[in-house]
Amino acid sequence: MADLGTDSFEAVVLPHLDAAYTLARYLLRDEDAAQDAVQESFLRAVRHFRGYRGENGKAWLLAIVRNCCATARTRGAREIAFVEFDETHHSDHVESATPELYLVRSDAAESFTRALDSLSAADREVLILREVEGLAYDQIALAIGAPIGTVMSRLSRARRRMQTLVPREARDAG
Amino acid sequence: MPADTTHEWVLDRLGAHIDGELDAGEALQLSGHLATCEKCAGEFTRLLDSVKSVQRHMPPLRAPDILRERVLSSIRRAAADAAPQRVASSASRSIRSWAAAAAVVAMIGTAYVMGARSAAPLSGPTADALITAHVRSLQQGHLTDIVSSDQHTVKPWFTGKLDFSPAVPRLEADGFPLVGGRLDYVGGRAVAALVYQRRAHVINVVTYPVASEQAVPPHLESHRGFQVANWSAGGMAYWVVSDLNADELRSFCSLMRDADAR
Numbered sequence: 001m002a003d004l005g006t007d008s009f010e011a012v013v014l015p016h017l018d019a020a021y022t023l024a025r026y027l028l029r030d031e032d033a034a035q036d037a038v039q040e041s042f043l044r045a046v047r048h049f050r051g052y053r054g055e056n057g058k059a060w061l062l063a064i065v066r067n068c069c070a071t072a073r074t075r076g077a078r079e080i081a082f083v084e085f086d087e088t089h090h091s092d093h094v095e096s097a098t099p100e101l102y103l104v105r106s107d108a109a110e111s112f113t114r115a116l117d118s119l120s121a122a123d124r125e126v127l128i129l130r131e132v133e134g135l136a137y138d139q140i141a142l143a144i145g146a147p148i149g150t151v152m153s154r155l156s157r158a159r160r161r162m163q164t165l166v167p168r169e170a171r172d173a174g
Numbered sequence: 175m176p177a178d179t180t181h182e183w184v185l186d187r188l189g190a191h192i193d194g195e196l197d198a199g200e201a202l203q204l205s206g207h208l209a210t211c212e213k214c215a216g217e218f219t220r221l222l223d224s225v226k227s228v229q230r231h232m233p234p235l236r237a238p239d240i241l242r243e244r245v246l247s248s249i250r251r252a253a254a255d256a257a258p259q260r261v262a263s264s265a266s267r268s269i270r271s272w273a274a275a276a277a278v279v280a281m282i283g284t285a286y287v288m289g290a291r292s293a294a295p296l297s298g299p300t301a302d303a304l305i306t307a308h309v310r311s312l313q314q315g316h317l318t319d320i321v322s323s324d325q326h327t328v329k330p331w332f333t334g335k336l337d338f339s340p341a342v343p344r345l346e347a348d349g350f351p352l353v354g355g356r357l358d359y360v361g362g363r364a365v366a367a368l369v370y371q372r373r374a375h376v377i378n379v380v381t382y383p384v385a386s387e388q389a390v391p392p393h394l395e396s397h398r399g400f401q402v403a404n405w406s407a408g409g410m411a412y413w414v415v416s417d418l419n420a421d422e423l424r425s426f427c428s429l430m431r432d433a434d435a436r
Contacts (some may be wrong), residue, residue: 018234018236020237021235021236021237021238022235035238035241035244035398035399036399038237042248043252046249046252046253047252130193131225131228131229132234136195137190137193137195152189152190155189156186156189159189159224162224162228163220163221166227168223
């Protein structure tokens with residue numbers, strides 16, 4: 001960690017904090033859960049940095065974030081029944097920038113959100129890694145641990161669905 | 175156009191073409207087909223429109239400063255746990271590991287922490303400014319300037335350093351041992367910071383005089399994973415920040431207020 005060379009943790013992994021947050025935020029759609037997942041991801045990244053072999057640092061980190069988000073989702077499903085309602089805390093969420101709220105509240109936004117929701121988790125994840133994170137196909141393959149052919153077929157299916165389900169006028173409006 | 179260019183071959187590769195994932199030969203072949211085939215060119219335009227619309231709807235986000243700080247602080251703790259304890263001190267075990275860790279992550283954290291600090295508001299403490307100060311106190315081995323569990327050591331230490339003298343209640347019997355105190359600078363003013371502990375959780379109490387003697391009842395809110403409480407009494411404002419759970423922090427606050435009123 002004291003090594004400040006180009007292969008150090010701070011040079012390879014830390015610059016991708018925004019990317020990690022973006023992925024967690026879009027996958028989990030909850031501010032607190034996303035922040036926790038990112039924090040957990042960086043902890044795991046520090047511990048496993050010895051296993052980093054000079055591949056793309058962003059894809060390497062996002063692979064960890066993706067796994068943490070999957071864990072958070074299964075845990076979240078169990079815990080949700082026990083969450084105490086706290087007005088200050090929860091009203092915060094109305095103001096916070098959930099991905100959905102980037103969309104203008106309109107029919108356009110609704111059809112976009114519905115289309116996104118209708119994707120399988122696997123297809124949606126590849127769509128996010130490509131359209132939002134801007135990863136190349138081989139980096140997406142690294143991040144999700146699947147062959148490039150799988151990446152291409154999921155991406156193409158997701159895009160076709162978005163194209164079909166979001167009407168043209170809705171796209172222009174958004 | 176090569177003989178093997180079929181509509182199907184082209185349609186299968188429109189996405190990869192948009193993403194710049196085709197090799198030069200394939201890209202050329204595909205462009206050639208699009209230039210002459212109206213139907214495929216129409217498909218390409220519609221797909222491109224849709225892709226751009228998705229990208230416009232889902233912008234990349236920026237991690238909040240407080241998350242940046244939390245991440246750096248947890249990396250630091252992980253590094254400290256992994257590294258052998260080299261710093262000997264009379265302070266508690268947790269203080270020792272913070273100090274050791276601070277050395278490890280100082281270089282990683284500097285850029286981020288500096289950025290976050292300069293963004294802190296200057297007029298009156300906000301929850302964000304207080305949390306920033308709280309995290310900073312953990313981060314840089316600057317939790318305490320005076321390490322003592324004795325209020326008769328901590329209280330006089332502030333004399334001459336500040337133009338007021340903070341009350342330093344003893345709460346260890348209730349499970350909140352005093353760790354020490356420090357001078358801090360929050361929301362543009364010098365304040366006394368008292369540091370208490372509950373298990374592994376640090377509780378920072380920031381206090382300073384206010385113009386009005388009128389008491390303001392306590393208010394507790396959860397802010398980005400931290401609890402922030404404030405009240406004023408006897409001409410002093412109190413701000414409490416911790417990652418301790420709300421219930422325990424609430425009882426800490428009432429103990430503080432009761433002690434102050436005595």
